[in-house]
Amino acid sequence: MNTVCSAPLPVIDRIPGNKGMWAGILCEMTEFALLFAVYFTARAYFPQEFRTGPLNLNLFAGTLNTLLMISGSYFVISAVIAIRQNRSNVSVRWLFLVLLAACGYMATKYFEFQWNLEHGIRGSSGVFFTVYYYLTFTHMVHVAWGIIGVLWIIVRTRAGAYSPADYEGMESFASYWHATDLVWLIIFPLFYLLR
Numbered sequence: 339m340n341t342v343c344s345a346p347l348p349v350i351d352r353i354p355g356n357k358g359m360w361a362g363i364l365c366e367m368t369e370f371a372l373l374f375a376v377y378f379t380a381r382a383y384f385p386q387e388f389r390t391g392p393l394n395l396n397l398f399a400g401t402l403n404t405l406l407m408i409s410g411s412y413f414v415i416s417a418v419i420a421i422r423q424n425r426s427n428v429s430v431r432w433l434f435l436v437l438l439a440a441c442g443y444m445a446t447k448y449f450e451f452q453w454n455l456e457h458g459i460r461g462s463s464g465v466f467f468t469v470y471y472y473l474t475f476t477h478m479v480h481v482a483w484g485i486i487g488v489l490w491i492i493v494r495t496r497a498g499a500y501s502p503a504d505y506e507g508m509e510s511f512a513s514y515w516h517a518t519d520l521v522w523l524i525i526f527p528l529f530y531l532l533r
Contacts, residue, residue, distance in 0.1 A: 354509045354510075354512070354513055355506060355509045355510035355511075355512070355513040355514075356506055356507075356510050358510075359510035359511075359513055359514055360513070362514065363513060363514060363517045366480060366514075366517055366518070366521070367517065367521075369476070370473075370476075370477075370521050370524075373472065373473050373476060374473075374524065374528075376469060376472075377469050377473065377528060380465050380466070380469050383465075384464075384465045384466065387464050387465055387466040388466050388532075388533075389533045390466075390533075391464070391466030391467065391470070391529070392529060392530055392531065392532065392533055393533070394457070394459055395454075395459075395470070395529060395530055396450050396453050396454070397530055399446050399447075399449065399450035399453070400450075400526055400529070400530035401526075401530075402442075402446050403443050403446050403447065403450075403522065403526070404522065404523070404526045406439045406440075406442045406443045406446065407439070407443060407518075407519045407522045407523070408519065408523075409435075409439045410435075410436050410439035410440055410443075410484075410515060410519065411515060411516055411519045413432050413433075413435040413436045413439060414432070414433070414436045414488075414511070414512045414515045414516070415512060415516075416432040417429045417430075417432035417433045417436065417491075417495075417508065417512070418505065418508055418509055418512050420432055421495070421500045421501070421502070421505045421508055422502050422505065423502070424501065424502050426495055426496075426498065426500065426501075429495055429500070429508075430492060430495050430496055433488055433491055433492045433495060434492065436488050436515065437485065437488050437489065437492070440481055440484050440485045440488065441485065443481055444478065444481060444482070444485070447474070447478055470529050473525055473529070474525060474529070477518070477521055477522060477525060480518045480521070481518060483514075484511075484514065484515055484518055487511045487514060487515075488511065488515075490511075491507065491508050491511045494507060494508075495508065
């Protein structure tokens with residue numbers, strides 16, 4: 339019987355990325371924690387609006403964006419794994435897929451907002467929609483920063499800035515993307531599913 343032995347990945351006894359990025363992620367999480375507090379406060383005062391509000395949103399768009407965000411997280415960790423294996427060309431291909439997922443998210447949000455307006459859904463349509471627009475637009479801003487970040491990481495990777503011995507910058511970006519993905523995974527059920 340043939341068995342394939344592969345070397346285990348090295349154990350990393352540190353937090354991935356750098357401290358500066360983690361300070362930024364802490365700020366991002368604090369910002370969204372406050373926005374989620376606003377959501378739950380508004381929900382407590384206007385329960386009926388929060389029960390009927392999700393029925394008016396485009397569930398397909400929300401689901402598609404969830405798939406794009408999760409896919410982006412898979413792609414970015416694949417890019418980090420590839421650079422750890424000294425396969426920078428493969429890493430760049432994964433990073434382009436992250437960029438594609440992020441741009442797909444932005445395009446889907448654009449068309450979703452257009453759909454909302456065509457159906458009379460505006461920020462002034464009620465407290466549910468005010469909170470919805472505020473939280474989802476703020477998340478879009480973070481995705482836009484992610485697009486700028488991944489473009490920078492692609493340029494740096496193509497220039498040979500990362501190697502199996504030094505990939506902290508890419509790992510920092512991956513941590514940021516995962517944090518932004520996590521926020522969306524909270525936003526999605528709160529606005530599109532919870533009634």
